[in-house]
Every structure is written in structure tokens, then in C-alpha cells.
Amino acid sequence: MYAVRLWSVRHARALHRAYEFFSRFAPYFAPLARAVGERRAAALLRPVEKAAKQLLFDCRMCGQCVLSATGMACPMNCAKEMRNGPCGGVRPDGNCEVKPEMRCTWVEATAGTKLIAPDHRAHPTPLLPAIDVRKHGSSTWLQVVHGRPDPAFQPPVESRQVAAPDIGSFEKACRSGSFVVTVEVAPPDSADPAALVAQAAKFRGLVDAINITDGAGGNCHMSSVAASAILAAHDYTPVYQIACRDRNRIAIQGDILGAAALGVKNILCLTGDDVSQGDHPQAKPVFDLDAVSLLHVARGMCDRGTYASGRKLETPPDLFIGATANPFVPPFADRVANLEKKIVAGARFIQTQFCFDLQLFEDFMKEVRRRELHRRAHIIVGVGTLGNAKALRWMGAHVPGVHVPEVLLARIGRAANQTDEGKRACIETIRALATIEGVAGVHVMGHRNEHILAEIIAEACPRTLAE
Numbered sequence: 381m382y383a384v385r386l387w388s389v390r391h392a393r394a395l396h397r398a399y400e401f402f403s404r405f406a407p408y409f410a411p412l413a414r415a416v417g418e419r420r421a422a423a424l425l426r427p428v429e430k431a432a433k434q435l436l437f438d439c440r441m442c443g444q445c446v447l448s449a450t451g452m453a454c455p456m457n458c459a460k461e462m463r464n465g466p467c468g469g470v471r472p473d474g475n476c477e478v479k480p481e482m483r484c485t486w487v488e489a490t491a492g493t494k495l496i497a498p499d500h501r502a503h504p505t506p507l508l509p510a511i512d513v514r515k516h517g518s519s520t521w522l523q524v525v526h527g528r529p530d531p532a533f534q535p536p537v538e539s540r541q542v543a544a545p546d547i548g549s550f551e552k553a554c555r556s557g558s559f560v561v562t563v564e565v566a567p568p569d570s571a572d573p574a575a576l577v578a579q580a581a582k583f584r585g586l587v588d589a590i591n592i593t594d595g596a597g598g599n600c601h602m603s604s605v606a607a608s609a610i611l612a613a614h615d616y617t618p619v620y621q622i623a624c625r626d627r628n629r630i631a632i633q634g635d636i637l638g639a640a641a642l643g644v645k646n647i648l649c650l651t652g653d654d655v656s657q658g659d660h661p662q663a664k665p666v667f668d669l670d671a672v673s674l675l676h677v678a679r680g681m682c683d684r685g686t687y688a689s690g691r692k693l694e695t696p697p698d699l700f701i702g703a704t705a706n707p708f709v710p711p712f713a714d715r716v717a718n719l720e721k722k723i724v725a726g727a728r729f730i731q732t733q734f735c736f737d738l739q740l741f742e743d744f745m746k747e748v749r750r751r752e753l754h755r756r757a758h759i760i761v762g763v764g765t766l767g768n769a770k771a772l773r774w775m776g777a778h779v780p781g782v783h784v785p786e787v788l789l790a791r792i793g794r795a796a797n798q799t800d801e802g803k804r805a806c807i808e809t810i811r812a813l814a815t816i817e818g819v820a821g822v823h824v825m826g827h828r829n830e831h832i833l834a835e836i837i838a839e840a841c842p843r844t845l846a847e
Contacts, residue, residue: 385454385457388452396452405416407524408522410527413526421525425522426517429521440456442456445465454485455508456657462667464725468651468709474710477653504769510670540685542684545570546647548698550635551664552647554700560822561587561841562821563837565590566596570602575640580616587837588617591619591667592618594621600659604621605642608655609638610646615826618646619702645723646702647699648702648704649722651671678681682696682699700728702727702729704730717720722750731760735762735813736788736809739826749817758820762822765829766829769800770793803836810822810836
């Protein structure tokens with residue numbers, strides 16, 4: 381079945397033409413379908429559709445078929461069931477983060493899309509809605525018979541329909557045009573907030589905002605929403621990271637409202653890492669939403685003043701909404717399409733994965749500028765370091781989506797003081813990034829390495845000390 385699935389992607393253009401032919405003539409059978417009745421027509425079509433789609437695409441009969449928009453690669457075969465991919469954890473060989481023996485479904489989808497439409501980059505980026513579990517098992521062929529051949533694309537949120545937002549300090553910094561600096565902090569393994577506040581204190585006056593991770597790497601810590609609220613209460617500017625891995629859309633929307641009520645003004649929407657690599661590999665991942673559908677839900681709450689269900693909110697949240705991008709993993713040349721989709725869905729700032737390869741990033745930014753995406757969202761580039769070359773090599777091998785070039789590992793590895801050399805390389809990267817058109821700032825990361833990160837920021841971004 382897997383081999384046939386890959387064959388279908390390689391023949392995406394022919395299969396797409398066959399589908400177009402079917403969708404053109406299928407409506408002629410609509411009177412017959414109405415005559416025999418909707419249920420009976422579905423009962424007749426469903427087993428044939430299921431058999432054909434399972435053979436060709438490993439179809440799961442989700443009832444929301446989007447094959448014509450995903451290069452004949454069924455997104456339900458994605459281990460995270462992402463409807464808008466790829467995620468940032470694609471392996472260097474193009475295989476899946478969760479199932480390394482399997483080609484990434486969205487890498488295949490990108491390849492199939494190119495075969496269907498060689499000029500695919502000129503097309504608008506479609507937003508595919510989160511799955512509707514009520515439709516599972518239903519026939520999409522019957523929808524085509526009734527004249528509905530296209531996938532149910534999700535329109536982007538239009539102009540704000542509720543009161544103007546109260547703009548927070550991080551959004552003001554981004555809008556000012558100055559070089560912004562954010563830093564990432566992991567919440568503590570403690571019920572005592574003092575440890576978190578002590579971590580944040582190292583960056584007082586140095587950064588524009590502090591990201592609070594949400595179970596990064598599939599490991600359990602204090603909740604991101606609680607940690608963000610604690611920092612807000614202590615007069616810091618948190619960015620509340622929300623991973624789709626652990627909660628469904630009901631819980632996520634409740635957490636967004638709770639965070640806003642507790643003074644949090646910024647959120648970062650993530651799909652989330654694979655649980656099997658964390659400290660609870662026996663846990664069940666949720667992935668009810670992906671990062672793109674979460675962005676759309678969050679923007680709907682803020683700008684429309686409604687839940688994803690359409691129910692009205694009494695007081696909408698005021699949030700500066702961001703997302704992530706990873707230019708450093710396959711499919712390299714097409715990563716900008718995923719970034720564009722996130723911006724269309726509502727991201728107003730973007731934080732990238734660690735940048736250790738400047739040439740790869742500059743190639744990415746050329747396409748960003750060509751599409752003028754840097755004018756629609758603030759691009760904040762991930763930078764950082766660890767204590768030595770061994771730790772960096774481990775991170776490159778085990779942290780999804782991190783690419784550390786051999787030349788950098790060799791440079792740090794032969795240094796007399798590897799910590800200082802890693803710090804020096806990070807500072808050089810920050811200064812180089814500051815010269816690239818479209819870069820709005822840097823996002824500094826390094827697990828449990830706060831004192832080194834503070835030194836890097838103070839030396840590479842001295843303007844923050846004066847503010």
C-alpha cells in the first residue's frame with residue numbers, strides 16, 4: 381500500500397486530470413442520486429470510494445478529501461494528521477519526524493503539487509480547515525455528484541470586526557522598526573514560581589519579550605499558560621507558546637481566553653514535537669489542530685470575537701499572534717509556501733528554528749522578499765548556542781528540525797574554550813542577520829543556558845541596554 385501511495389504522488393498530474401474529468405461529469409448523476417435517496421446513494425458509493433482511495437492513497441475516509449490540493453498525498457497519513465504542513469521536524473533525508481522509516485507526507489504533497497501545477501508558486505496558498513470528526517466515513521464522491529468538487533478551503537480572517545486592540549509592548553517594539561530581541565525560557569519542574577522569576581530576571585532590560593515553551597521536546601514542565609501569567613504579573617512581557625499536540629480545540633481556546641484574562645498579550649502557535657522523544661512516550665498525542673488552523677482560530681477569537689464554533693465571545697482577547705518557520709529542513713526551496721500560509725492564516729510575527737547556516741537562510745529570505753512576506757509579518761530569526769560541540773552535535777541529531785553544519789561543529793570542537801567559541805559564533809551570526817533585509821530581530825535560545833544567552837544579547841545587541 382505504501383508503494384502504491386508513493387506511485388500515486390509520482391503520477392499526480394494524471395490522477396488530477398482523471399479527477400477533473402470525473403468532477404465534470406459526475407453532476408449528471410445527481411438526479412439519479414436524489415431519486416434513490418441520499419442514504420442509499422451514499423451506501424452504494426462509499427465502499428467503492430473507500431476501496432479505490434485506500435488502494436491509491438491509503439485513504440482514511442475523513443470525509444473532507446483534499447487530494448486535489450495536496451498533490452495526491454493524503455494528509456491523514458501525516459503522523460501528526462496535519463492538514464497544513466509540513467511541520468518543522470522533517471528529517472534531513474525528507475522522512476517523517478515521528479515515523480523515520482516513512483517519507484514525510486507533506487514533502488510528498490509538495491512534490492505532487494509541483495507535478496499538477498508547475499507554476500504552483502503563483503497560486504494563492506489555500507488554508508485547509510481542521511478535521512471535522514462528524515464527517516468521518518462519509519463519501520466525498522457524493523459531494524462531487526452534487527456539484528461540490530473542491531476541497532473546503534478556509535477563508536482567511538478579514539478585517540477586525542470588534543473594538544481596536546490595546547497594543548502590547550512587544551507588538552509596539554516590532555512596529556517601531558528597531559531590531560527586536562526575544563529569548564526562550566523553559567518553565568521549571570516546580571510548583572514554586574520563584575525559580576521561573578529568577579530565570580527571567582537574567583533578561584530584565586535586555587529583551588523585548590520572553591517565550592515560555594509548551595512541553596518542548598515532549599517533556600513535561602509547568603504549563604506554559606501559567607508560567608506566562610506569572611511573568612506578566614511580575615512585569616515581564618511573555619510570549620505564550622501553544623502546542624497543538626496535547627489539547628483539543630476546546631481546551632486550547634479556553635487557555636487562550638485564560639491567558640488573556642491574566643495579562644498575556646502575545647501567543648505563538650505551534651503544532652508540537654513528537655511525544656515519543658520526550659519523558660512521557662506512552663502519552664497519547666492529540667493534534668486536533670495544526671499550527672495553521674490554530675492561527676485561524678486565534679485570529680477569529682481576536683478579530684471576529686467568536687469561538688471556532690461561531691459562538692460569540694462577550695469580550696474578545698487582544699493578542700499579538702505569531703507562528704514559527706523552519707528554513708533549514710526539507711523541502712528547502714518550498715518552505716516559504718508554508719510560511720506564507722501561516723501569514724495568510726493570521727501570523728503577525730514569525731520566529732524561526734535555530735539558524736546556524738547563514739547561506740541557507742539568505743536563500744530563504746530572497747524568496748520571502750520576492751513575495752513581500754517580510755512586509756506582512758515580522759521575521760525574528762532563531763539563534764543560540766550550547767556549552768560545547770558535543771552538545772551541539774547531539775542537538776542536531778536529536779532535536780527535530782535543528783541543522784548544525786559540520787564546519788561550525790569543527791570550529792567549536794577545536795577551540796581551547798568551546799563555550800566561548802560557541803558564544804562568539806552566535807554573536808557573529810546575530811550581527812550578520814542584522815544586515816539582511818527583512819530580518820526584524822533575533823530569538824535567542826539555549827537550553828538551561830541563561831547566563832550565556834544574557835551575555836550574548838548584551839554584547840551583540842547593546843541598544844537594548846540603553847532602553
